[in-house]
Amino acid sequence: MPAPRRILFHWSFLIVAALIPLIELVLPGHPRIGDLLRPIFIMAMLGLGLNILTGFTGQLNLGVAAFMAVGAYSYAILTCDIYPFRLGFWSATALTVLVGLTVGLFLGLPTIRLRGDYLAIVTLGFGEIVEDVLKNLDSITKGTQGINPLPGPSWFGYHFHAETYQPWYYLFLGFLAVLVLLNRNLQRSRVGRAWISIREDELASSCMGVNPMKMKLLAFALGAAQCSLAGALWASYLGSSGEPGNYDFQVSIIALCIVIVGGMGNVGGVLLGALVIMGFNSIVLETVTNFLKAHQLISSSNVFTAPGNWKYMLYGLALILMMRFRPEGLLPSRQFKAEVHPNEPHSPPTS
Amino acid sequence: MNILEISDLTVRFGGLTAVNSVSLDIPAKEIVSVIGPNGAGKTTLFNAITGIYDPTNGRICFNGEEARRPFRWTTALTLALVGLIAGLSLVLIVNVEPLWDTAITSNYTYQQTFLWSNAVSAASNYFGELPIQRFVVPFLIGGLVGLAGALAIWHRTRRAPEVAARAGIARTFQNIRLFNQMTALDNVLLGMDSQLRTSVWHAALRLPLYWRERDEAVQRAMDILRFVDLDRDANQLAENLSYGHQRRLEIARALAMQPRLLLLDEPAAGMNPAEAQELMKLIHDIRDRGITVLLIEHHMQVVMGISDHIAVLDHGEKIAEGNPEAVRSNPKVIEAYLGKES
Numbered sequence: 001m002p003a004p005r006r007i008l009f010h011w012s013f014l015i016v017a018a019l020i021p022l023i024e025l026v027l028p029g030h031p032r033i034g035d036l037l038r039p040i041f042i043m044a045m046l047g048l049g050l051n052i053l054t055g056f057t058g059q060l061n062l063g064v065a066a067f068m069a070v071g072a073y074s075y076a077i078l079t080c081d082i083y084p085f086r087l088g089f090w091s092a093t094a095l096t097v098l099v100g101l102t103v104g105l106f107l108g109l110p111t112i113r114l115r116g117d118y119l120a121i122v123t124l125g126f127g128e129i130v131e132d133v134l135k136n137l138d139s140i141t142k143g144t145q146g147i148n149p150l151p152g153p154s155w156f157g158y159h160f161h162a163e164t165y166q167p168w169y170y171l172f173l174g175f176l177a178v179l180v181l182l183n184r185n186l187q188r189s190r191v192g193r194a195w196i197s198i199r200e201d202e203l204a205s206s207c208m209g210v211n212p213m214k215m216k217l218l219a220f221a222l223g224a225a226q227c228s229l230a231g232a233l234w235a236s237y238l239g240s241s242g243e244p245g246n247y248d249f250q251v252s253i254i255a256l257c258i259v260i261v262g263g264m265g266n267v268g269g270v271l272l273g274a275l276v277i278m279g280f281n282s283i284v285l286e287t288v289t290n291f292l293k294a295h296q297l298i299s300s301s302n303v304f305t306a307p308g309n310w311k312y313m314l315y316g317l318a319l320i321l322m323m324r325f326r327p328e329g330l331l332p333s334r335q336f337k338a339e340v341h342p343n344e345p346h347s348p349p350t351s
Numbered sequence: 352m353n354i355l356e357i358s359d360l361t362v363r364f365g366g367l368t369a370v371n372s373v374s375l376d377i378p379a380k381e382i383v384s385v386i387g388p389n390g391a392g393k394t395t396l397f398n399a400i401t402g403i404y405d406p407t408n409g410r411i412c413f414n415g416e417e418a419r420r421p422f423r424w425t426t427a428l429t430l431a432l433v434g435l436i437a438g439l440s441l442v443l444i445v446n447v448e449p450l451w452d453t454a455i456t457s458n459y460t461y462q463q464t465f466l467w468s469n470a471v472s473a474a475s476n477y478f479g480e481l482p483i484q485r486f487v488v489p490f491l492i493g494g495l496v497g498l499a500g501a502l503a504i505w506h507r508t509r510r511a512p513e514v515a516a517r518a519g520i521a522r523t524f525q526n527i528r529l530f531n532q533m534t535a536l537d538n539v540l541l542g543m544d545s546q547l548r549t550s551v552w553h554a555a556l557r558l559p560l561y562w563r564e565r566d567e568a569v570q571r572a573m574d575i576l577r578f579v580d581l582d583r584d585a586n587q588l589a590e591n592l593s594y595g596h597q598r599r600l601e602i603a604r605a606l607a608m609q610p611r612l613l614l615l616d617e618p619a620a621g622m623n624p625a626e627a628q629e630l631m632k633l634i635h636d637i638r639d640r641g642i643t644v645l646l647i648e649h650h651m652q653v654v655m656g657i658s659d660h661i662a663v664l665d666h667g668e669k670i671a672e673g674n675p676e677a678v679r680s681n682p683k684v685i686e687a688y689l690g691k692e693s
Contacts, residue, residue: 084465189554
């Protein structure tokens with residue numbers, strides 16, 4: 001068992017996160033922090049999916065946005081009432097995860113023997129292909145309009161509305177918490193160990209009896225499934241599949257930034273990365289812009305003075321600085337301290 | 352009884368013959384050394400035994416059979432299935448839009464009940480009237496590409512390192528290849544991977560099997576670390592260990608696989624005489640556990656001290672074989688190492 005203090009530490013995060021919609025009622029001005037956190041949760045899920053592939057297994061994937069698009073569009077097709085399926089939120093989400101799993105396998109199988117840059121190029125191409133297919137498969141995906149409107153989820157007779165965000169907040173928090181738990185469990189098991197060993201040294205790993213092809217395929221399938229779950233939740237939150245352009249290369253790169261800035265191969269790091277990168281985007285930039293506007297320091301006619309337009313420039317700068325001063329990320333994967341202390345006699349489990 | 356029989360092994364890289372028709376029998380539960388000048392083909396021999404290189408010619412029999420994936424009916428079935436799925440996928444991709452229109456769109460009016468039977472019959476009608484170029488051609492192309500790809504991957508991984516490892520051949524590397532970002536304990540636990548039965552589901556949901564197996568595995572891994580005297584460093588990252596400890600950890604990781612044959616590639620490289628003595632004792636202990644040890648070594652003190660049997664390679668060919676005394680006095684060996692007297 002991990003030390004009780006560590007468990008307490010982790011639970012306290014969840015409790016604070018659960019209290020945020022209540023805290024903001026007390027704060028002056030009732031800031032909608034929870035509302036701003038929702039897209040961060042979604043991107044954190046996307047980052048977790050990519051982390052399995054790139055962080056644990058070391059397979060650079062530049063096309064995770066495509067998995068997200070597959071998830072969003074499958075969810076939209078399964079729930080929207082212009083199609084005959086009209087499933088509910090839960091069954092549609094479950095099916096979407098299965099679709100993501102299959103798509104991950106389909107991309108993983110032909111690329112099974114590719115490594116490093118070559119795999120990155122193939123996944124980059126895959127991202128572009130999916131976007132183009134969605135644009136051009138008019139009768140199924142409605143081309144560039146996207147599929148809408150989608151019905152909101154419901155939970156024991158309660159229907160989610162766009163106006164009240166709190167139920168959404170808890171829904172996403174719940175999904176994120178479950179994903180974090182599953183990812184950590186996997187990381188600390190035989191599966192995670194095999195993934196990390198492939199990242200460290202694939203040849204040595206196979207000489208120890210690990211089948212690298214099988215483990216890479218598994219990483220592809222599970223990573224894609226998580227990304228498509230993020231896509232499905234994103235679509236249900238937007239009430240629309242979004243247009244294909246929403247799932248372009250930029251989204252993949254932001255997901256990669258989240259993993260790199262947070263700390264490759266560390267679940268907690270990915271969460272922090274999502275908070276930093278997305279929080280910078282939707283909270284810091286927004287606040288600065290509003291502040292400057294309120295004090296008439298910028299004019300809307302001059303595009304160079306709006307901080308939002310410098311976004312990618314600032315991302316780039318942040319990445320360069322990270323690579324120079326802290327290449328291992330903000331929260332690097334601290335190898336899980338082995339749970340058995342060598343100096344203590346080991347007691348067998350009581351059964 | 353011989354645990355490993357290498358007969359007429361040749362490994363060629365383009366025009367370079369690294370190992371040239373070498374035959375070697377390794378008796379079980381003995382310590383056998385392979386020596387020779389640099390570039391003699393010793394590591395290539397090891398790589399061929401562990402499935403990293405495919406032999407150009409010759410056979411490597413471990414326990415009386417070649418360590419490679421057998422061709423069973425399940426293999427054929429899997430290959431056929433991959434081809435079938437690839438072919439059907441391409442047919443679907445080629446026809447997806449008209450198929451969707453006939454089966455789904457034309458049978459559904461907004462918010463009315465949708466009859467699946469109509470959709471299925473429309474779809475089967477569609478396929479029935481399909482012109483040949485939209486069905487047979489994509490099916491054949493997809494099927495052939497899928498089958499060929501699957502066959503190529505199967506063939507190229509037939510003699511993969513993991514197959515040799517699972518058959519019971521463990522090894523260490525000339526330049527240490529530990530998993531640097533993993534702890535010593537995790538390195539050893541990874542060596543046990545093929546003996547664990549925890550599946551993804553057990554691991555993700557932490558079902559009882561996970562806990563049971565983890566406790567057993569950690570206990571065994573600690574035993575192995577104790578055997579190589581590294582139990583105090585169990586929680587250290589492998590990259591933070593000293594050189595000698597890394598060498599021992601690599602042996603521990605190999606032992607965790609419960610191998611029947613252990614290949615050590617220059618285990619004493621860079622060790623001082625005292626460390627070399629310790630290493631010799633360790634190798635003796637390993638042999639006493641019933642594990643056959645095959646080692647490459649340049650340290651003549653170690654080689655002559657522990658080997659039951661020595662084979663000498665030079666320029667990819669075996670030039671001598673026998674017990675330490677016979678090899679030491681063999682004129683061919685002296686010539687290979689010191690050059691010919693003129």
